[in-house]
Amino acid sequence: MSAFPAGSVSHQLVWWLKEGVTETDMTSIYDEMRNFPKSIPDYVLSVSVGTTFTDNRSDGAAAGAVIVLRDEASLPLYRDCEIHQEFVSRFAPKLSKLQCLDWVN
Secondary structure: OOOOOOOOEEEEEEEEEOOOOOHHHHHHHHHHHHOHHHHOOOOEEEEEEEEOOOHHHOOOOOEEEEEEEOOOOHHHHHHHOHHHHHHHHHHHHHEEEEEEEEEEO
């Protein structure tokens, strides 16, 4: 039995940071992502985001997130929505690498 609603989509992100990104920067990013269910309620059901604590298994990744979307049709709508695009414009310059996976729950 899945902890996620049937048909929902998990949008998983793992990222590596550029030099000079501070803990304050990351806290701001995490807070904004955690607010997505309120700021983008038509598409986002939940967000889990945080810094890795297992350096020996992360291949240098700093952090990750799982954003649960309502359904598969929500993914392109979420990706293109203004709030998400504004977030990406502030977040992406801090990254040296980003990996993304999406799957239907």
